[in-house]
Amino acid sequence: MKNYSKEVDSLNKPAILGGTKAKTKPFVQWPQWDESEEEALINALRSGKWSRRNSTNLNEKGASSYIELLEEDIKKRFDVEYALAVASGTAALDVAVRAAGIQPGDEVIVPAYSYIASATCVLHAGAKPVFVDILEDTWNLNVNLITESITSKTKAIIVVHIAGQPSNMTELMKIAKAKGLIVIEDAAQAIGAMWGNSYVGTIGDIGCFSLESTKNVTAGEGGIVTTNNVELYKKLYSLHMAGRPFGGEWYQHESLGWNYRLSEFQAAIAYVQLQRMESLNKIREENAIFLREQLKDFVGIKITGIEESVTRQAYHLFTFRFLPEEWGSFTRKRFILAMNAEGIPCYEGYKNPIYGTELFANQGYLSYKQLCPIAEKICSSSVWIPQNVLLGDKTDQKEVVYAFEKICKSFR
Ligand SMILES: *Cc1c(COP(=O)(O)O)cnc(C)c1O
Numbered sequence: 001m002k003n004y005s006k007e008v009d010s011l012n013k014p015a016i017l018g019g020t021k022a023k024t025k026p027f028v029q030w031p032q033w034d035e036s037e038e039e040a041l042i043n044a045l046r047s048g049k050w051s052r053r054n055s056t057n058l059n060e061k062g063a064s065s066y067i068e069l070l071e072e073d074i075k076k077r078f079d080v081e082y083a084l085a086v087a088s089g090t091a092a093l094d095v096a097v098r099a100a101g102i103q104p105g106d107e108v109i110v111p112a113y114s115y116i117a118s119a120t121c122v123l124h125a126g127a128k129p130v131f132v133d134i135l136e137d138t139w140n141l142n143v144n145l146i147t148e149s150i151t152s153k154t155k156a157i158i159v160v161h162i163a164g165q166p167s168n169m170t171e172l173m174k175i176a177k178a179k180g181l182i183v184i185e186d187a188a189q190a191i192g193a194m195w196g197n198s199y200v201g202t203i204g205d206i207g208c209f210s211l212e213s214t215k216n217v218t219a220g221e222g223g224i225v226t227t228n229n230v231e232l233y234k235k236l237y238s239l240h241m242a243g244r245p246f247g248g249e250w251y252q253h254e255s256l257g258w259n260y261r262l263s264e265f266q267a268a269i270a271y272v273q274l275q276r277m278e279s280l281n282k283i284r285e286e287n288a289i290f291l292r293e294q295l296k297d298f299v300g301i302k303i304t305g306i307e308e309s310v311t312r313q314a315y316h317l318f319t320f321r322f323l324p325e326e327w328g329s330f331t332r333k334r335f336i337l338a339m340n341a342e343g344i345p346c347y348e349g350y351k352n353p354i355y356g357t358e359l360f361a362n363q364g365y366l367s368y369k370q371l372c373p374i375a376e377k378i379c380s381s382s383v384w385i386p387q388n389v390l391l392g393d394k395t396d397q398k399e400v401v402y403a404f405e406k407i408c409k410s411f412r
Contacts, residue, residue, distance in 0.1 A: 016338040047065070170195075302320060343399075343403070
């Protein structure tokens with residue numbers, strides 16, 4: 001193991017055994033805001049326009065609300081034709097699956113390791129998620145396993161850029177094209193990440209983002225859907241607008257839709273937060289690179305790898321595996337408690353692959369356990385450090401490394 005700092009020579013006792021904490025000052029809080037958010041909120045309030053009415057015209061120039069400002073900004077920033085603000089990331093996935101025409105009897109490929117909404121959107125449409133295992137190195141969908149999971153009923157693939165790390169979109173798009181499948185990107189954790197020259201969420205047919213309070217761009221709650229296809233955009237719009245046709249009347253309802261609109265107050269905050277995205281993602285990435293370098297030779301943990309063509313990571317989480325075989329009787333649970341005692345926030349993450357949650361297990365999905373050994377392995381050994389840790393300064397990162405060092409040296 002590498003020696004990180006002087007202190008290591010006289011390594012302090014782990015905090016969990018009564019030693020001094022590795023962390024000397026609190027981490028940066030999340031969410032972050034200043035007067036710009038306050039000003040935007042007041043502007044939204046005083047405008048008297050608190051929600052979107054059915055006024056959008058594709059040819060209309062100039063934004064007249066924060067919702068439209070937000071959508072225009074997303075379009076420009078990510079170089080995508082259409083963007084639609086919605087109530088949540090879950091709502092984004094819901095309208096995406098419906099707009100893609102997924103119906104009862106259809107099958108949709110979903111990675112086994114993700115947040116439950118990546119799969120409940122399929123159930124909600126009456127269709128069947130088909131879970132595919134992930135890669136041990138990156139925790140993203142193993143695209144090599146997709147083809148064997150495709151049947152005559154398969155209509156779409158939902159790909160998740162887990163923890164902010166883009167999935168292999170080049171290979172995935174090849175398969176989707178060859179098989180005539182729609183691709184929905186769940187980029188809830190990866191806003192601002194890039195695969196090659198493209199932002200995630202703009203490579204497949206539809207992209208979904210979350211603005212929930214832990215996410216890297218947040219309005220407390222909220223979501224965004226992106227697409228380059230005008231027909232899909234009109235469907236997405238209608239679905240989030242109680243089934244009103246795009247450009248139709250307020251009491252004209254054409255299809256089964258919901259009220260999945262974002263409010264002006266949320267849009268005001270999201271718009272200002274979006275202006276911070278690049279600079280904050282850059283800090284996260286720089287600090288993550290530092291941590292990777294410092295921790296790479298530590299025995300007992302394995303930092304999550306990065307796919308080849310990733311040009312920008314969004315680091316919603318800094319993830320690694322606790323390798324139980326290296327720790328004797330010392331468990332992941334104790335490791336996390338020891339880290340927490342040092343003042344480093346971290347936790348296990350998803351307890352089960354999606355099929356192992358009660359909702360899916362009770363519907364017979366547990367049979368996927370045999371097909372997804374890697375997702376099982378990751379769930380039983382994963383550790384997540386939240387993104388606000390990566391927003392700190394160098395001292396913060398050095399203290400994180402020091403905490404690892406104390407624990408690895410004392411308990412392994
Ligand atoms: C957060 C998240 C969602 C859902 O977003 P909400 O805004 O919480 O509804 C979907 N998929 C993934 C991978 C997420 O992390």
